[in-house]
Amino acid sequence: MPRGRSLSVVINYNSNEAAAAETAEACRAAARSPAQRFVPVQGDIAAAADRNRLVERAFDELGSIDALVNNAGMAPRVRADIPMRARRASKS
Numbered sequence: 001m002p003r004g005r006s007l008s009v010v011i012n013y014n015s016n017e018a019a020a021a022e023t024a025e026a027c028r029a030a031a032r033s034p035a036q037r038f039v040p041v042q043g044d045i046a047a048a049a050d051r052n053r054l055v056e057r058a059f060d061e062l063g064s065i066d067a068l069v070n071n072a073g074m075a076p077r078v079r080a081d082i083p084m085r086a087r088r089a090s091k092s
Contacts, residue, residue, distance in 0.1 A: 014043070017042065
């Protein structure tokens with residue numbers, strides 16, 4: 001990614017649509033380029049179907065995913081999508 005590039009952002013929210021809209025508006029106000037897009041998308045990140053829909057929506061809306069920031073406040077004790085070997089290595 002070239003330095004100084006302005007990115008568009010998909011903003012995931014679970015239940016607080018108003019907060020997601022407010023976040024998108026604040027991002028628009030701070031945007032470096034009028035071409036940047038800020039798209040709120042509802043989904044429960046704990047549900048695989050919602051995660052898949054979120055990714056599909058990101059591709060549909062923006063064409064690609066250049067960076068992914070996961071800021072989820074909750075996670076299951078054991079993640080089926082992370083191999084056991086990776087979990088053991090992180091404990092070392």
